[in-house]
Amino acid sequence: MKRLNGCLIFLIALTVISCGRDGEDDLTLPDIEPMSPYDEPVWHPSGEIIGFNHTPIKEIYYNSKNRQVHWVYDSDSTGFWLINADGTNMRRVLPYYLKTPAWSPDGSRIAFSNGAQISIMPFDGEKFDTTAIRLLTHEGKNFFPSWSPDAQWIAYDSNADSPIGQYFIWKMRIDGTSKKCIAYTPDLGETRMPYWKSNFSIVHQRYIEIGTPEIFEMDLTGKNKTRITNNNIHETLLQSSANNKYITYISSSDKWSLNRIDVSTNELINLTNWCKNYSWAHNGEKIVYVNFNSTHIDKTIGNLWTIDADGSNKKPLTYNSFKTL
Numbered sequence: 001m002k003r004l005n006g007c008l009i010f011l012i013a014l015t016v017i018s019c020g021r022d023g024e025d026d027l028t029l030p031d032i033e034p035m036s037p038y039d040e041p042v043w044h045p046s047g048e049i050i051g052f053n054h055t056p057i058k059e060i061y062y063n064s065k066n067r068q069v070h071w072v073y074d075s076d077s078t079g080f081w082l083i084n085a086d087g088t089n090m091r092r093v094l095p096y097y098l099k100t101p102a103w104s105p106d107g108s109r110i111a112f113s114n115g116a117q118i119s120i121m122p123f124d125g126e127k128f129d130t131t132a133i134r135l136l137t138h139e140g141k142n143f144f145p146s147w148s149p150d151a152q153w154i155a156y157d158s159n160a161d162s163p164i165g166q167y168f169i170w171k172m173r174i175d176g177t178s179k180k181c182i183a184y185t186p187d188l189g190e191t192r193m194p195y196w197k198s199n200f201s202i203v204h205q206r207y208i209e210i211g212t213p214e215i216f217e218m219d220l221t222g223k224n225k226t227r228i229t230n231n232n233i234h235e236t237l238l239q240s241s242a243n244n245k246y247i248t249y250i251s252s253s254d255k256w257s258l259n260r261i262d263v264s265t266n267e268l269i270n271l272t273n274w275c276k277n278y279s280w281a282h283n284g285e286k287i288v289y290v291n292f293n294s295t296h297i298d299k300t301i302g303n304l305w306t307i308d309a310d311g312s313n314k315k316p317l318t319y320n321s322f323k324t325l
Contacts, residue, residue, distance in 0.1 A: 034071045036276055036292040036302045037320055040100065043279045043288055045107040046125075047085060050279070050288050050317075052304060053097040054081045057297060059323045068296060083304070085281075087317045094128060100144045104151050111136075111145035111154055118142045118156055120174065136176035141167075146196045147174075148220070155182075155194035155202055162186070169194045169204055171220070182222030189213075196220075197240045203228075203247055205238060215249060215261075228261065237277055241309065242284040250275055258289060260309075271311040274301075285309055288317065 041052040059072035080094040080101075098112035104120075110128070111120045118137045122129040140160030147154055154174055157167045161181070169183040169191045183191035189207025196202055200220050205213040215228040215235050229235060234252040241248070247261045248271070258275035261268050271287070278289035291305045297320060304317040 033294045041279050041288045042101045043281045045282045057322045061325045102145050113143045116141035144193050149198050157192040166190050203238045
């Protein structure tokens with residue numbers, strides 16, 4: 001990857017191979033995957049706006065076989081962006097990414113991870129107050145903050161105090177005090193990616209043995225755990241609908257599918273494929289997600305899409321605009 005005039009350029013693929021049957025030199029397939037222009041959407045509790053990380057794509061180069069071989073990104077426009085839920089008024093509000101972002105229940109603050117440490121920052125509905133960022137963690141690597149329904153606690157995963165660097169679920173007060181590991185299982189495997197449901201239980205990823213993680217729930221103390229899945233499929237980025245009716249996750253076993261479990265019936269359905277990450281609307285009726293298949297970018301692939309909770313009404317929310325060369 002090279003940087004030129006504010007652009008990130010993925011160039012590893014530009015190697016000439018032997019002539020084909022028609023005698024024309026060609027370029028190899030990419031040795032690296034393109035970066036998704038859109039990433040980590042998070043639906044604001046008001047339902048009116050969606051935040052996301054974004055680096056616009058400027059150019060895509062093709063070889064003679066019409067295969068994409070490298071991608072040019074506008075790093076000068078990198079940042080955290082907002083867009084209205086109807087797809088209007090897309091604007092950059094910060095010149096850097098907010099990793100694993102999570103709004104507070106009332107939408108007045110956002111928790112995020114930068115530099116593997118978790119912070120919170122005030123938000124007035126239009127702008128962030130960058131002068132009031134509060135750093136909450138200082139040791140280890142920390143990701144996936146999730147607010148308790150009463151906005152008094154944040155759950156997160158961390159490898160702090162882990163002798164061999166394993167990640168486990170912790171919780172802390174929103175001022176960074178009272179840190180406590182609530183799911184420490186070093187002999188069994190890691191516990192990761194907590195998502196605090198509105199009934200105060202915590203959905204999470206748990207490695208119960210060497211291999212793939214399963215979905216569990218536990219109470220806010222880390223006790224009374226319940227196993228949700230038992231399928232030896234890698235399940236990641238767990239969330240719950242606002243009414244706690246559904247649990248959703250991304251499965252890496254089949255085209256990075258976004259799946260939905262009905263908590264009361266255990267019915268499992270596939271909502272869509274090629275989902276990189278996603279976020280529920282707080283009314284539980286819609287999901288915003290990144291449609292990206294890791295090999296190809298066009299006007300609608302590598303963008304934000306919305307989908308209804310039953311998998312219907314799937315449509316793009318944003319569009320890529322770039323030159324082809």
